[in-house]
Amino acid sequence: MKKTAALSAIVSGSIILFSCGGSGGNSDSSTQSVQASLILTDSPADTMDSIYVDITSVSLKHTGRNTECNLFTADPQNNPLRNVNLLELKDILYVVNTKNCPEGNYNRLRIEFKDNIEVYANSQSYNCKVKEFNSGSNKQPNKPHCDNNGNCFVEINGVINLLAKKSDVVVDFDLASSDVNIDPQTGNCEITFKMSPVVMEDHKFKELAGSKNIMFEGKITNLDTSSKRFILHTQDQDITVDYSAALNSQTGLEDLLTLANNMDSKYELKVICSSSDPEICLAEKIILEIENVTVSNLDTTNKTFQISINGSQTITVDYSNAKIKGELLEGANVEIKLIGFDGSNYIAKVIKVKD
CATH class of the missing domain: 2.40.50.320 (Copper binding periplasmic protein CusF)
Structure with missing residues (x-):
């Protein structure tokens, strides 16, 4: 019989999109653009030593309008984002990249990553596969799609507004209720992320920035x-x-x-x-x-x-x-x-x- 060991991960992480655009109320995406910054942050717990994630791309999409804005794409030579340790981002807003995006609303957040999450706990290391991204009890899990080379993507449903006025989008990784499941016989490991896009008012982002340092x-x-x-x-x-x-x-x-x-x-x-x-x-x-x-x-x-x-x-x-x-x-x-x-x-x- 397969046995599993659960490691409690009392940690919450976020991807924050801080956006600010030019003046005017025109919402036509052909004439207006929004400056959006991809920022990573985390609030770790003492039970885990480190959680390394390889994020290779982050983008916003609107499936109906076929609108897309690429916020970040890893380039091994010039713009790598490798082995991001979420637990090192305590009280830090990690500014990854800034892009101009068409103004308007989006309904998908697409994250591309490597299907090899490195978890260190109690002086042990585990290579974990991502099982699913769960958006909450009232929504269907967002399952990642992976190829044979370990490249994965997941598209998270949700309304994400990038408007001419300042607006902020937070995607919370809620690992507080997630387990790292390990098969002690084979060493196989699976992890489930909980995450969902949340729109923040600008003053809320300022409160968050006021309590954290900025990392470039x-x-x-x-x-x-x-x-x-x-x-x-x-x-x-x-x-x-x-x-x-x-x-x-x-x-x-x-x-x-x-x-x-x-x-x-x-x-x-x-x-x-x-x-x-x-x-x-x-x-x-x-x-x-x-x-x-x-x-x-x-x-x-x-x-x-x-x-x-x-x-x-x-x-x-x-x-x-x-x-x-x-x-x-x-x-x-x-x-x-x-x-x-x-x-x-x-x-x-x-x-x-x-x-």
């Missing part, structure tokens, strides 16, 4: 160590970042930023801002994400190893206080989140071993 992701340019500023080049805008406050909490941050600035925009920074001022980001925390590098000279006594970046430069990583996902071995391919420099070694916060 992009390439660093124009580092100025005198003014303690740099330019963060995101997918759709350039943001001036003031990192003076973050220097107090991150040892060797300026050395880390210098490393990133000298890498010809090969890797991206995640910058968490305490201000949503459109002119400047007051950084509270900065993380350099380095992907697809190989562990060499692993020293399990001193908790260090080396990686090669930019083809020729070798740096030493201190992982003594890092969270490690997977088994760290010599020659392993890893993703690393660096947060500082101690004078000799770059300090890792998270290391994820790739299969």
Whole structure:
């Protein structure tokens, strides 16, 4: 008999579409457009260590009018959205992308993702398949459609209005009543998301933004160590970042930023801002994400190893206080989140071993 173990996931996540358009009351989609920003957020619980999701595309559709607006499409080279850990987005609004969409109403939210949700709990890792997206007790579940290559999509029903005035759409992932079901004999795992689009009034979004920090992701340019500023080049805008406050909490941050600035925009920074001022980001925390590098000279006594970046430069990583996902071995391919420099070694916060 098949046995299942339920892991309680007391966590709620959201995809928020914040939109604002030009003046005027004309709702003709041929003459009006709305600027919509795709934003991810989450309110995690202590029972789960991490939930990694690969989202490859998010779009709005109106099936009757055949209207569609693509909010985000992952590009492995220029605009990747991989291994998003929902539990790291606590009290954060993660600004992914901003697009101009035809003004009007939509009746589908289409999400494309990889059918491999990585769940870590109690020092164990599980690869989970998505079973369904349930819109609530009074609605039919929205079942994902997956191909043989693990590419999936789901279209969530609901009224989503993008109007000339400011409006906000929230799609809640309600995992509070969801279970991660695991077959202990085979290791097979299934997860059910509960989600549904909800329209928010603009002042409600402002209340939400007032209680959370804003996070942007992009390439660093124009580092100025005198003014303690740099330019963060995101997918759709350039943001001036003031990192003076973050220097107090991150040892060797300026050395880390210098490393990133000298890498010809090969890797991206995640910058968490305490201000949503459109002119400047007051950084509270900065993380350099380095992907697809190989562990060499692993020293399990001193908790260090080396990686090669930019083809020729070798740096030493201190992982003594890092969270490690997977088994760290010599020659392993890893993703690393660096947060500082101690004078000799770059300090890792998270290391994820790739299969």
